[in-house]
Amino acid sequence: MKKDIFLGLIGFGTIGTGIVRLLQENEEIIKKRLGARLVIKKIVDIDIETSRGITVGRDILTTDPQEILDDPEISIVIELIGGYEHAKHFILDAMAKGKHVVTANKALLATFGEEIFTVADERQVNIGFEASVGGTIPIIKTVRESLVGNNIRSIFGIMNGTSNFILSKMTDDNKSFETVLKEAQELGFAEADPTYDIEGIDTAHKLALTLALSYGKRVNMEDIYIEGISDTSLQDIEFAKELGYKIKLLAIAVQHQDLIEARIHPTMLPFDHILTNVNGNYNAFHFIGDASGSVFLYGQGAGMMPTASAVVSDLVDTARDMMKGVWRRVPLRSFPEKNIDDIRLLPMDDVVTNYYFRFSAYDRPGILSKISGILGNYNISIAAVIQKGRKQDGIVPVVMTTHPSREKDVQQALKEIDALDVVGGKTVLIRIEDNRLQ
């Protein structure tokens, strides 16, 4: 049995530092469990001068990735530089040299997964990516191994900590999106350019990966319907409360015969659902399997040490394969690569759900009858109505929720309603999940 397993780390930022720290601090217990030592032999970064607050031998630091790629003793490469071009290059290069790869790069895998997973299969190497979805929460392992006997009926997830932090703060502290975003940036919970997080793109990367693992399907990220949270207003959060809901940025996937419904948008959830109470920068995933029923997992979706914990679980998994002289007991995407085919998504037009509308109505007689008339024409049945609040520039908010309705009907009805001369602005639409969550 080989007693030392040599690792190369590309990218010595926050997560990279966390991994080195974890392998140092918990060296004994990891060695005791694994029966071998995980040894970082080289670390590559463009900055090898700045101290990371941990002790690392000067001789293992380098700016040249070839020192890792060309070292035959290094059997696992940890890619943590993020982004597309360089990361992809290093991963393909490492695999070409027969090295296993562990990465947290969801953007890369969601975008270039097809190429990367195919090469990994040809080269008979492993790619660990537990940290890429749900951070420290064992999402990849649960879908790929624990739910292996199930048809996965649905997936509901709060997959982005930044958005969840912002929405939780807006809800609890009654502050605007802009104010809270600024606070989040100051606290380090949001990037200087927060687009990926707040516009749902990061969530889409994670949903795409989860779909691939759940259904053995290639997902074209462009096909997933995405709405971010930058338009979510305090006013709608207030009305939601009044109706018994909180607003969360939810990733939703539902299995329909041969089609998969997949969408990401701000969603109203009833107070008493388990996902509603996931606050701050936590992530949570709710799966329903046809045999398992509800399986709910919750934890830190990002952060130095939680992410390092997931990376180390991948390292140990790969090391265990190596120590037994096998590779990839578990298919990378749950299904052997030859069994993976293209996904067919349910067109957004055909989605059926409940809706919340906030109309901007001029305070004139007959407005309710006009709006509800149009909704009726499109078979949209009203569940609740609230009309209250101060008039601003002659306009009052009229809020309605609906029974299950078809997206296409809703979009057409809103188009007609917004063209009415008694309506003074674009109607706000937020989807509600009442039914399918338990």
Next chain:
Amino acid sequence: MKKDIFLGLIGFGTIGTGIVRLLQENEEIIKKRLGARLVIKKIVDIDIETSRGITVGRDILTTDPQEILDDPEISIVIELIGGYEHAKHFILDAMAKGKHVVTANKALLATFGEEIFTVADERQVNIGFEASVGGTIPIIKTVRESLVGNNIRSIFGIMNGTSNFILSKMTDDNKSFETVLKEAQELGFAEADPTYDIEGIDTAHKLALTLALSYGKRVNMEDIYIEGISDTSLQDIEFAKELGYKIKLLAIAVQHQDLIEARIHPTMLPFDHILTNVNGNYNAFHFIGDASGSVFLYGQGAGMMPTASAVVSDLVDTARDMMKGVWRRVPLRSFPEKNIDDIRLLPMDDVVTNYYFRFSAYDRPGILSKISGILGNYNISIAAVIQKGRKQDGIVPVVMTTHPSREKDVQQALKEIDALDVVGGKTVLIRIEDNRLQ
């Protein structure tokens, strides 16, 4: 690659039926994921006449376990008869013949694990027991594989669905323990003899297994402090609510240097903690790893199909090892058997936590001062006091909660207090978890 993997099932009760049903209904998707077929070749039960509502070939049913144990083609034996004697005999016999075992028998593993795990190690066979802790929730896999890089700082779990169902119902419907137990029995959520579930013994089996996996320690079940829920009264549930708590039967483990604190008892949890909102017959586990932070998992801890889902995940895991020609990549109890040593538990006397007391006081002057005087003598500091409610037989309930106090001090103080002539009955003690949960 072997395309059929033959299984023998011993015990054709509810769970056994669920497994056969799941392997039939989801045969295609399991085969697609695994790349092989899981085939039940023989089913043993004392009753092979009664219909289980599924179609099973008459020729695969037998009353003679030797037909499985002696069949060289059967490589995995699923033990589902429960109990100790026969189950242990079948498992040891199957392993002696080189067969892998999958079981949901927590009582057996918690009691005779030492012998069974040692034999499995010698015989180089696998024992899958994911279904034995947390039912469908992937507890074993999460501790053994996902948290492998962590020191597990604490484990808090609602590990018994029957007790949780009873406490939830008492809380929500304001019904007595006896009434709800009867309802649970009628609904099939409680056994005719509910002792194992309501007295915390089933929880102790699960905690013992989880401790072994978390710390690589042999746990003597007798050493774990256990209190069940049969003495939990509606009155205390009501006072708990008033103080901002719900009562749950909690399994608690906390790592202290070389000692592990491990105890099971009704526990008051603050309303807003994630475990507090685990209701009905659900189970939930909250781990804190030194790197991962909080990891929370929730799902069905029992039931036909949820348990079958966990058993199938074990079958696939073992099949994947077999197909790669290896055995046991992952040590049975997280650590290689040679690294497993005896656990040292923190004596219950040394536990420090917060307490709820309900004193039965005669309605006389000076009673509060007498009680609080004794508490003070034992360094027990009072956090809140409630005195209200009707007098019964001249006795009024006086409720107090404490700041962190030592169990030994508390027991001695209560002994003195209960001996006071102004106290008319044994004081009720319920421990509170305020601090360490997040």
